[in-house]
Amino acid sequence: xxxxxxxxxxxxxxxxxxxxxxxxxxxxxxxxxxxxxxxxxxxxxxxxxxxxxxxxxxxxxxxxxxxxxxxxxxxxxxxxxxxxxxxxxxxxxxxxxxxxxxxxxxxxxxxxxxxxxxxxxxxxxxxxxxxxxxxxxxxxxxxxxxxxxxxxxxxxxxxxxxxxxxxxxxxxxxxxxxxxxxxxxxxxxxxxxxxxxxxxxxxxxxxxxxxxxxxxxxxxxxxxxxxxxxxxxxxxxxxxxxxxxxxxxxxxxxxxxxxxxxxxxxxxxxxxxxxxx
Amino acid sequence: xxxxxxxxxxxxxxxxxxxxxxxxxxxxxxxxxxxxxxxxxxxxxxxxxxxxxxxxxxxxxxxxxxxxxxxxxxxxxxxxxxxxxxxxxxxxxxxxxxxxxxxxxxxxxxxxxxxxxxxxxxxxxxxxxxxxxxxxxxxxxxxxxxxxxxxxxxxxxxxxxxxxxxxxxxxxxxxxxxxxxxxxxxxxxxxxxxxxxxxxxxxxxxxxxxxxxxxxxxxxxxxxxxxxxxxxxxxxxxxxxxxxxxxxxxxxxxxxxxxxxxxxxxxxxxxxxxxxxxxxxxxxxxxxxxxxxxxxxxxxxxxxxx
Numbered sequence: 001x002x003x004x005x006x007x008x009x010x011x012x013x014x015x016x017x018x019x020x021x022x023x024x025x026x027x028x029x030x031x032x033x034x035x036x037x038x039x040x041x042x043x044x045x046x047x048x049x050x051x052x053x054x055x056x057x058x059x060x061x062x063x064x065x066x067x068x069x070x071x072x073x074x075x076x077x078x079x080x081x082x083x084x085x086x087x088x089x090x091x092x093x094x095x096x097x098x099x100x101x102x103x104x105x106x107x108x109x110x111x112x113x114x115x116x117x118x119x120x121x122x123x124x125x126x127x128x129x130x131x132x133x134x135x136x137x138x139x140x141x142x143x144x145x146x147x148x149x150x151x152x153x154x155x156x157x158x159x160x161x162x163x164x165x166x167x168x169x170x171x172x173x174x175x176x177x178x179x180x181x182x183x184x185x186x187x188x189x190x191x192x193x194x195x196x197x198x199x200x201x202x203x204x205x206x207x208x209x210x211x212x213x214x215x216x217x218x219x220x221x222x223x224x225x226x227x228x229x230x231x232x233x234x235x236x237x238x239x240x241x242x243x244x245x246x247x248x249x250x251x252x253x254x255x256x257x258x259x260x261x262x263x264x265x266x267x268x269x270x271x272x273x274x275x276x277x
Numbered sequence: 278x279x280x281x282x283x284x285x286x287x288x289x290x291x292x293x294x295x296x297x298x299x300x301x302x303x304x305x306x307x308x309x310x311x312x313x314x315x316x317x318x319x320x321x322x323x324x325x326x327x328x329x330x331x332x333x334x335x336x337x338x339x340x341x342x343x344x345x346x347x348x349x350x351x352x353x354x355x356x357x358x359x360x361x362x363x364x365x366x367x368x369x370x371x372x373x374x375x376x377x378x379x380x381x382x383x384x385x386x387x388x389x390x391x392x393x394x395x396x397x398x399x400x401x402x403x404x405x406x407x408x409x410x411x412x413x414x415x416x417x418x419x420x421x422x423x424x425x426x427x428x429x430x431x432x433x434x435x436x437x438x439x440x441x442x443x444x445x446x447x448x449x450x451x452x453x454x455x456x457x458x459x460x461x462x463x464x465x466x467x468x469x470x471x472x473x474x475x476x477x478x479x480x481x482x483x484x485x486x487x488x489x490x491x492x493x494x495x496x497x498x499x500x501x502x503x504x505x506x507x508x509x510x511x512x513x514x515x516x517x518x519x520x521x522x523x524x525x526x527x528x529x530x531x532x533x534x535x536x537x538x539x540x541x542x543x544x545x546x547x548x549x550x551x552x553x554x555x556x557x558x559x560x561x562x563x564x565x566x567x568x569x570x571x572x573x574x575x576x577x578x579x580x581x582x583x
Contacts, residue, residue: 112291112295113295115288115292115295116291116292116295116296116299117299119292119295119296119558119561119562119565120296120299120300120554120558120561121516121517121519121520121557121558121561122520123520123521123523123524124520124523124538124553124554124557124558125299125303125554127523127538127539127542127550128300128303128550128551128554129303129306131542131547131550132303132304132306132307132313132547133306133307134307204417208419211419211421212419212420212421212524215421215524215527216523216524216527216539217539217543218542228421231421231422231425234425235421235425235528238425238428238429238432238433238440239433239440242429242433245422245425245426245429246426246429249419249421249422249425249426252419252422253417253418253419253422256417256419257413257414257417260413260416260417261413
């Protein structure tokens, strides 16, 4: 990539790095154990401190340190989003490449399936599947990963159809490249840009889905912290403890905003014609 | 035009059929769907009896055909938890969700479209930047957070609006804003693009050359043409609003189908959950089809093409 980075994008990248460090270094950064309950310290406001420790962001309904729970919650958020986006990117790209390369019946079948998957509202599809399988971290990752691939397939398919007609593919074929080599070495790098744009916007969505499903009690299970489940508890104590919903929500909002802005920036880079819009 | 529409109807039928099939298989992902339907604490014998009664011990293909035939007769089954017909249980809640989705759509159209037009007409101004930030915020706000923030501000701190329930029309205000925010952003972005597209056309220059003010050109000509893509998006967004209701209704304890879905999962009443997913997906597909038909009617280029 050429050109300097604008100040805006540097701020975004810095914030995103901060989130990654907070998630990775939660053990070091958190002063208290996110799971340790203390009935004496229930629902204490931000800034409370005792002789032995302090609670910068206050405590939850079971007397657990909110700051520690938010830091560990970042871990759940980023892990679920990274893993599920990787799975759907992989599945979606393979199907799209194959459909675009083989065309004919394969393409019709795959793309019809894509249309059908996309006509079930995503959140309901995830809610139903998680509920049937029983909630948990692994279920969450698999369900999100295996229900969110159609968007990648659409892009990979459309891009592959365009790229295969280019003369250099014919040249590669005549030079004796097998289909695998052509797909992976010659087509994939050329369609990677648009796929990364989709992956970034999906990454933001997956963070929201993780939090949303955990909010509904269908994601990361208690006592393990997730921003969504912290806020679900906070909803019950909304009259008494505003910090339980305001802080994790703010973290979620800033993270998703940064990811979305990064996505817009990437799209402008990959497809300069979209900038005017 | 007829051929075009027939093709679209055919596609919608295929999609509906596909959704029914996907839901059928998801319900069987856990291995034994009987376990999804028994109340907690049932004995092994009761489960076996129920499995036979519901026909889950038959071959998968037979079950699939029976499932499709039941749905074809609009038979959604009997809730074992509530001992009542599933269709009735869901139908009772639908008006609440429709009211909520209507409220959200009004918020989204009322703010999103003027914002989009303003962003296009005053391109490059401070106003555009401010609106762009507003739209981006709406796009990144998780509904369950904005919902709770609204409750904290208007419900708890100011005490102007009820924090939950569906006792009065006032209860509808906050959930509508929370649910409508994302759709509002979509409308604003799409309207902006549509208006910008139209503004660059020759007819606008011609209208201005004839001495029309910018205001008159936009109001009389641009908005009409720009409305075509926006109308079709409105239809698609209705499906998204119904799905988004799952979370917003939980936040505000709004007694629609979204809250019902979550309650039914908690009480292991999966036939109700299945019915809700089928209902929303069908509406979603139906709205897609309506959007296509509306598009063909509004835009003569499509109507006359075939």
